[in-house]
Amino acid sequence: MFQTLFSPVKIKGLELKNRIMLPAMGTKFANKDRTVSQQLIDYHVERVKGGCALNMVEVTSVHTPSAPRKYLSLSDDKYIPGLKKLTDAIHKEGGKAGIQLWQGSLAVGTDKAAMILVASDMPVTPEITIPGITIEQIKEIVYCYGAAAKRAVEAGFDCVEVHVAHNYLPHSFLSAGINHRTDKYGGSFENRARFPLEVIREVKKNVPDSMPVFMRIDAHDDYLENGLTIDDVIAFCKLAKEAGVDVLDISRGNIISAGLKYEVPPIDLPRGFNIDNAAKIKKETGMFTIGVGRINDPAQAEEILSSGKVDMVVIGRGQLADPMFCNKAKEGKVDDIVRCVGCNQGCYDSCENVKAHHITCLRNPALGREKECEIKKTNKPQRVLIAGGGIAGLQAAITLKQRGHNPIICEASDRLGGQFYLAGQAPRKDEMKQAAIHMGETAKRMGIDIRLNTPVTQSVIEEIKPDSFINAIGSEEIKLRVPGADNKIVVKSHDVLSGKENLSGNIVVIGGGMVGMETAEYLAERGCKVTVLEMLPEFCADLGSTRKISVTENIYKAGINPVTNVMVTEVKEGSVIGKKDGKETTYPCDYAVVAIGTRSKNGENLKTACRKNNIPYFVIGDAAKGRRAINATREAFDLALSIDDETVQAEAKKEKKTVFLTGGTGTMGVETIKQLLSRSGRFNVRVLARRSQKNKEVLKEFMSYPNFEVIWGDMKDYDTIYRCVTGADYVLHIGAMVSPAADKDPEGTLRTNIGSTLNIIKAIKAQPNPDAIKLAYVGTVAETGSRTAPIHWGRCGDPVKPSIHDYYGLSKVVSEREVFESGLKYWKSNKQKKKKTIKKRGEKKKKKIK
Incomplete structure (x- = not known):
């Protein structure tokens, strides 16, 4: 089966066991200092174990000043040992390693500290223009490519790839749609080709003759006026061959236009959309050619290769979704392959999002966590009842079964797949529908007990008597609430x-x-x-x-x-x-x-039944909070890995505590949110924030957490504070108007800082159970007059009599006094020196907040 796909091939001194390459994809798995992390090694090794012939290591900077953090670099000898460790790990498992040499031009802008180099002057605003790279800098970059290639050899790589696509610097010079220079590096095709050819020659000069040089290049430019045509690219490839390129890796796309969609093509684009371009370039140049573009099926790959269109294929996201893709295909276990659906939620979207730590995958929640997410058999098998057969319920059931548990899926409707199946009904999204069907078929093949047309009730729970219960019933559409919403239209x-x-x-x-x-x-x-x-x-x-x-x-x-x-x-x-x-x-x-939009279906009856029968109760996916599919599969997978942990089980039998937090968009507040969310099994987090674009951006990274809630409003408004305090077990009052804003608006500072504290105290007292709510008030060093410079001339440094000119410090002193004199049963101020203690009215002994 798939004889051509799994036939060996030799390119100069490089011998490959099959025709599949894992391309150089940005992962953010590198350390912040651009060195190789164990996470990156584990990621590559897993795909080598899965049968991939050639792993092309992701974009690697050649030039130190323009090297962004969290991406690899070969711009200095200090990076060689880490990369040698990576190649050794790949070789140990029988794979071959290449590395993509890169100067990212505009793309390095994700790191504000990295130097942006562009081919020619590029206006950004009417006032700001990024200057084009100088002749001296061109010579420097060319040298850096060669030096990086030499280091790649020392690090044990089997081949190198020069990136001449996607708006990166060599492509920016080659394309007349980007390069507007008037010197010898601009204007004519020959001039525009000069820099990338100099780079290729310098790279070739620094690697052994037996080591093949790959070149990634766009088949043509998209959405760029005066951009490269396919005939231009063919002409350049012939020149590149003369300069030392042995292999063409034919891509598409750029980052400054709608052509971006071709770089990491989403589900909307046809599978194999770029292969005909690659075939034409192969035919015209006679060069060894690799085909790229939504190849996620072994039969598709075999047809492309056996027809002679290209010599190898790139299967990138297909191997993110299933690291065992190659072995499964070779062994004929095609039905077991977990296919990429081109959603781009975890890979490209995470790469583009500067706040995302690294890429992830909707279909493979273990991506980037290969070691920690290794499937291990349980020594405490459980009967786990799962309410809901959407992708969250299915992912949980499949992983639980792999670990040796006994999941039971009860689905209220007559089919599996939930809203993911429904999403597949939309135009161009049939692959999502097929993925939902595939998950259901996989669950059936594994022997998982699936009961359709079976809504879960208290009697069902009591009949099955599960050891654990997972609520995965999903969400429902939000109803329109305007006059006429019940109209028949x-x-x-x-x-x-x-x-x-x-x-x-x-x-x-x-x-x-x-x-x-x-x-x-x-x-x-x-x-x-x-x-x-x-x-x-x-x-x-x-x-x-x-x-x-x-x-x-x-x-x-x-x-x-x-x-x-x-x-x-x-x-x-x-x-x-x-x-x-x-x-x-x-x-x-x-x-x-x-x-x-959607909101979670009401699962209170399920929780009540579980509490009544002392059954650990878990909620995942949209049943916890309406979000994206990637959140559902991640939560399901992670729960299935830890469900038999004693601490996890104990927490699932208790109600989570709700923490209401003010000041959540400040530095201290953000860090506090992170700490609380890392204890998701114990806390729900509620944050009050003013509605502004800045605050929305700050809190955006937390919105996908099911236990995170934002209430937009103002601390000065008592009704808003009352709403926030209602249902809370803890109140952390961090928020305040601070300097320099406090100095500009003294009256507003007093109203905000003192008023919010009084509102919180009043709201706590207005609750049916005020003595059960614990208040933690956060003071400031400004109360002692010892803030960092510049120090206001009128500050006297007396905490009892703060300077009337320091309205922030004054407001915090008054607010703290109000907390001291509030009469609340439980409260804490950071001005007290007792470690983790609270003040209880009428008692001398302090109690710990739990």
């Missing part, structure tokens, strides 16, 4: 996608997120005239960049009319009323489709 988006509602005519979709826009496309394909109303300034705001580009293009291509910044106020027979730019606007329609 109002339809749910899920009912449209499932085929339950067959609509025609003029449609208004309320909600322009992913589900709303995909529902709009679904309807447009069926001949409907569609208008989408979105309250935010942009539609598709919840999509990553590559999918957003693709969906947006298809929205306009389908003739759909998206309207942003409109608030729906009413639904009438034959129209939807909205307010836009302060004016009421009528949008005529035959049907109004609601797609304004």
Whole structure:
């Protein structure tokens, strides 16, 4: 089976056992200092064990000043030992290692400390222009490529790859769509080819003759005026061959236009979309050629190779999703392969998100955690009842079964897959539907007990008597709450996608997120005239960049009319009323489709039944909080790995404590949130923050946590504080107006800092159980007059009589006094010196906060 795919091949001195390459993909697995981490080694070794022939190590900087952190570097000898450790590990498992030499141009901007080098002057704003690289710098970079290649040889790599694509510096010189120089490195094709050819020659000069030199290059430029044509690329490849390139790795895309979608192609693009380009380049150049572009099936790869279109194939995200892809294909276990669906949620979106620690994968939650997530058999097998057969429930069941537990899935409907299956009904997303079906078939093959049309009730729980219970019942659509929401023309988006509602005519979709826009496309394909109303300034705001580009293009291509910044106020027979730019606007329609999000289904009855029977109760996926599919599979997988841990079991039998936190967007608040969320089995975290774009950005990284809640409001407003305190077990009062803002608005500082403290005390006292709520007040060194410079001239340094000129310090002293004199049963101030103690009214002895 797949004889060509698994036939050996020799390229100069490089012998490969099959025709599959793991490409150089950005992972963020490197250490912050650009060295090799154990995490990166484990990642590569796992794919070598899985049967991959050649691992091309990710983009590696050649030039120190422009080397971004969290990405590898070979710009100095100090990086050789770590990379040698990586190649040794790859070789030990029978694999071969290449390394991609890189100068990232604009792409290094993810690290503000890295120098950005561009081919020619690039205006960023009317006032700011990034200067083009100088002749001296060009010579320096060329030398750095050669020096890095020499180090690659010392580090034990079997080949090197020069990256001449994706807007990186060599591509930026080669493309007339980017290079606007007027010297010998710009203008004509020959001039524009000069720099990348100098780089190739310098690399070739510093590696042995037996070591092949690869070149990654775009088949042509996309969305760039005067960009490279495929004929330009063929001409350059012939010159590159003369300069020393042995292998072509044909890619697509750039980071400064909608062509980005071709770099890491999402599900919207056809599988194998770039192979015909690679075949043409191979034919015209006669060079050994590697094909790239959404190849995620061994039969697809075999057809591409056996037809002679290319000599090798890249299977990148396919091996992220399943590190055993190659071995499973070789052994004929095709049905066992976990296929990439091109969602880009974990790989590219995480790479692009500067706050994401590293890439992840919806289909493979162990990505980047290969060692810690090794599947180990349990010595305490459990019967685990899982309510819900969506992808969260299925992922939990499959992993539990692999570990030796006995999961039982009870699904209320007549099919498995949940909303992931439903998502696959949208245009171009059938692979998601097939993935949901595949998970269900995998569960069946494993012998997992699956009970369809079986909603879980207290009697079901008591009948099965599980050792643990997992709530994975998912979410339901949020109902529209405006006059006329119950009108007969109002339809749910899920009912449209499932085929339950067959609509025609003029449609208004309320909600322009992913589900709303995909529902709009679904309807447009069926001949409907569609208008989408979105309250935010942009539609598709919840999509990553590559999918957003693709969906947006298809929205306009389908003739759909998206309207942003409109608030729906009413639904009438034959129209939807909205307010836009302060004016009421009528949008005529035959049907109004609601797609304004989802919220978790009510699982209180399930929790009550488990508490009654002393059964550990867990919640995962959308049942905990409506989010993305990647959150569901990660939570399910992690729970399945730890469900038999005694501490985990004990915590699951208790109610989580709720911590209400002010000041959550400040430095101290963010770190506090991180600490609390790391104890997710014990705490729910509620944060009060002012609604602003800055605060939204700060808190964005926490929004995917199921135990994290934001209440937007003002600390000065008592009703908001009361809402935050209600249901809380702990109150951490960190928030305050601090200098220099405090110095500019003394009156506002006193109202905010003292007023918020009084509001919290009042709200705690207004609760039915005030003595059960524990308050921790955070003071400041400003109360002692010893803040860091610049020190205000009027500060006297007396904590009893703070300077009236230091309104921040004054407000904190007064606030702390109010806490001291509040009469609350439990409180703590950081001004007290007793370690982890609280003050209890009427008692001298301190008690620890638990």
